[in-house]
Amino acid sequence: MTIFVLLPLSFFVFIFLILRNNGENGIRHAILSTSIIYGVSLTFITELFSIFRLITRGWISAAWASAFIIAGYVFIKYNKKARHPLNVTRIPRFLILLICLIAFIVAAVGLIALVAPPNTWDSMTYHMPRVMHWIQDHSVAHYPTSMTHQLFMPPWAEFAIMHFQILTDGDRLANCVQWFSMIGCIIGVSLIAKQLGAGLRGQIFASVIAASIPMGILQGSSTQNDYVVSFWLVCFVYFALRIKKTRTGLADFLQTGISLGLAILTKLTACFYALPFFFLLFWFLLKRFKSKSWKPLVLIIAIALVINMGHFSRNAALSRSLAYGTAAKQRVVNEIYGFQFLTSNIIRNAGLHLVMPAKRVRDKMNMAIKSLHGMLGIDMNDPRITLPQPVKYTGITRISFGEDNTGNPVHLALILLTLVFLMTSRSLKPKADGVAYAVVNLAAFVLICFTVKFDPYQGRYHLPLFVLMSALAGTVLAEISYKRIMNLIILICVFYSVPWVFRGNPRPLIGEKNIFNMPRIEQYFRTRIWLKDYYVEMASFVKSRHYSEIGLLAAKPWEYPLWVVLEEDHMQKIRIEYVGVDNISAKLCDTYPFKDFDPQAIVSFYDETAFEDKKIFNKNISYIQQWSSGPLKVFIRDRSQFPEK
Structure with missing residues (x-):
């Protein structure tokens, strides 16, 4: 591992210090803003140098060195003396315990990310190979390949991996892109909870719920992109909510647009999650700016499109499609629409998180799902709304520790409990905001079910939903008067997730063959x-x-x-x-x-x-x-x- 990797990390630190010492919004806000600046800077460097086939260690190092020097100069010359000393608030012991549990989960996942090599199935076939071809070609231009996923899939997560790969001359930090995104999500959902009206207790609850998502724990040490897209969506939602809550200026509009652009550049599922929030944002702007609401809206859309222009243009030049090649699009998009098909996809997608260890109960639940499909008049594996798989979908499964098919049953139950409290309690502070927030998140889930063919391995597509709903769950549960019961529920979330920290497949911390005693090549x-x-x-x-x-x-x-x-x-x-x-x-x-x-x-x-x-x-x-x-x-x-x- 070389010292060159310190260049982008030092740039990040200087930008954070500049924003923290010259801003009014606190450390967490500064971290999100710094991440956005880092993300768009990385995109600019990659796209610019790619044009001239200059993606080499020398040029990439020079680019980050220049960015680091400029940021350092701005910090030294224009930085104001810190006017925001750290506020030392008396934190209840239980909340301190929760913060320690968050730190434990994050540290354990980070250790796995650093020690284990990339070994996720998709990473072996297209995430990491595309990085190697880009480095070899000194460009992110498309290349001949039998695996077109390497070309058409949004590339931002792999851009970030590529920079680490070039600067360290290896894949030791490849998993850290998702890990950093996990940390960003844990911080970001606490800010969203704050926008929804949560106090300190609700904000910490939100972070704990997000940190303990089983699928998130497994994704946080991989080279996939589900946590990366979740993070950019968290940034987008946070700054969109700020537009309603505060008298925001140009900076918030810019950050909203950049976050949206980076989310789309990371994974196309971002469109499904962002679209309902975009309509909510339009409502915010309409109430605030009246007839001039179109101006910030156009600005946000334009920024998002500019960020994706390079990838879209490469796809269009090769396939006349901005996103997928025609064959890939036909494979993943539903071929038929209707109430019964949407209902089937909703049931099956939700069922991915209804794991059941008891075989007798599981069999009865699966019989019910099969009977319901019979009533709908469709097959459970209808090829028009189901991706072809070697093994047919049979319903709810046992608990899995695999990163491709694990579920989040406790967190699903927690979300449902949150919705019940939200609809039945009259004393909750964020009633209207909470209902609107829940509606747009559920609309995103329905939109995915309406558009995308069901795949038994797409539970990770729901990670942004669980992360975003963590903010609402933390906000609502912290307001319930039964404090001890709520505390117990939060602890159940954490301790239920512990096995995924230690036994996650394919990167277990413990066991006969774990990441410490198994040769890296194996x-x-x-x-x-x-x-x-x-x-x-x-x-x-x-x-x-x-x-x-x-x-x-x-x-x-x-x-x-x-x-x-x-x-x-x-x-x-x-x-x-x-x-x-x-x-x-x-x-x-x-x-x-x-x-x-x-x-x-x-x-x-x-x-x-x-x-x-x-x-x-x-x-x-x-x-x-x-x-x-x-x-x-x-x-x-x-x-x-x-x-x-």
Whole structure:
């Protein structure tokens, strides 16, 4: 790990100090504002340098060094003396206990993020491989690939990982992007709770609820993007609520637009969560600015679009679509609409969080779900509203510690309890604001169910909902007069989540094979451990021949570990490019720098029975199979036709 990574971190610290010492809104507000400045700065650096193919350690380091120097100069020359000494408020012992529990969860997740390598399924196939291709190409421009997710999916989380990867020359900090976002969400929901009328107790309750979400605990140490998009949505919602609550100026409008833009640039599900809040924001602006309300609205939309312009333009140039390629869009978007189909998706999506350990009870609940679908006249796995999966959806499952399919049953119950209290209690302070906030969050959930095909593994798509609703839950529960009962409920949330801290799969803290006693190379293969020996043997063969130009022939490859095993202890710089691409990105094979790629060896990744050829061709050059084991084969140039490169 190199010292270059201190440059962006120092920039963050200086910006925070400037905003904290010259602002009136406190430390938490300054942290969110600093994060927004950091996020848009990282986007600007990435997009600008990508145009000129300057994404290298030298140029990225120079960019962050310049930003650090400018921020340091502003801090030293224009910074006012701190006029906001830390307010020491007497905090009840129970709230201190809750803060300590939050710190424990955050620290444990951070330890996992630092020690464990990236090993999430999606990270192996597209999150991390796209980072490696960008670094290799010195640009975030699209490239030929058999895995088009690497191209069309929003890239901000991977932008951030790429900067860490370049500055540290490795993936030791790759998981920290989600971890930092987790911390930001815990801070941000307390501010949202404050906007909803919560006092100190309600704000801490909100943070505890957010910190203890099982899915969030697992996501906080991964290289996926669900916590990152949750954080930008938290920022967007917070600044949108500030527009209603305070006499905000241009800064809040700018931060609202930037947050929205960064959320969309991170994950498209942000659109579903942001749209209902956007209508609520429009109502706020209409009440405040009357006929001139369109001006700040246009500003916010324009900023969000500008931030996404680079990614949208790359997608449009390749597929004539801003977001997905046509095939991907047809795969994930519902093909039919109606009350019965929406009801099915709502039931099944909610059911992802209704885990039940007792088999007898679980079977009865699943029979009820099946009967309800029979009454609706549709199949539980109707392909028009369900993503195809190897295993059919059968209903509610047992408790899982896997990051792809864990549920949040206690937090779901807590949200439902909050809604009951909100609708039945007459004494709650944030009654109107709380109801409006609940409605827009539930509308976002319904919008996802209405638009997106059901997937048994999409429980993580709901993480922003659970995070945002934590603010309302904390606010409402803190107002209930039964203090001891509410305290007990909050403690149940925390202690229920502890097993996910220690036993989270695929990065457990304890157990026979945990992140401390399992070799790092094995941890990359944690979810497909049977592949490890094949990859290591293949890499040994390639290295023995001193090959550095590697072609990859695969439909859905387990790609990132290929980079890891080939680059480990290799004296030469490795270049890996896809060959035999037959999708929309194939046209890029004839563009720079891919048109001149002439691999010394081609690695194929296919099921043993699906690819039996002993000879393949690439650009009219024949390659002969020289090594094979399991799903991997290595082909080298046919020496009878061409001399080996």
